[in-house]
Amino acid sequence: MKRDEPDLGKCCACQGTENVRNIVMHPKLAPVPGTGWGCLECHLPTDGAISVICDRCFGQNVTITEVCMGFPLDKMRVPLHALREEVFDHDMSFHQAEVEES
Numbered sequence: 001m002k003r004d005e006p007d008l009g010k011c012c013a014c015q016g017t018e019n020v021r022n023i024v025m026h027p028k029l030a031p032v033p034g035t036g037w038g039c040l041e042c043h044l045p046t047d048g049a050i051s052v053i054c055d056r057c058f059g060q061n062v063t064i065t066e067v068c069m070g071f072p073l074d075k076m077r078v079p080l081h082a083l084r085e086e087v088f089d090h091d092m093s094f095h096q097a098e099v100e101e102s
Helices: 096-101
Strands: 020-029 037-039 044-054 066-068 077-079
Touching: none
Parallel strands: 044 066
Antiparallel strands: 020 044, 037 044, 066 077
């Protein structure tokens, strides 16, 4: 890890601790509201579940088994399967420019 990179703890896929610097957004609610991803464009609060994974796992088709509980810097994890089934995702009606470009 470089000195200017934050220590995000272990990878949510392989549980390794080297080069953990990639953030994955899940279409589920985070275990702790206000500590995940959100969207200014479609007015989503920062309540989306996230995982952090290492460079090696990012470059492969790995199975992510955990999500961050709280902020990634808190280094706490919970199993991905423990999240509620409720979907948390973009409202594409606010993203029309993106839809039209694709």
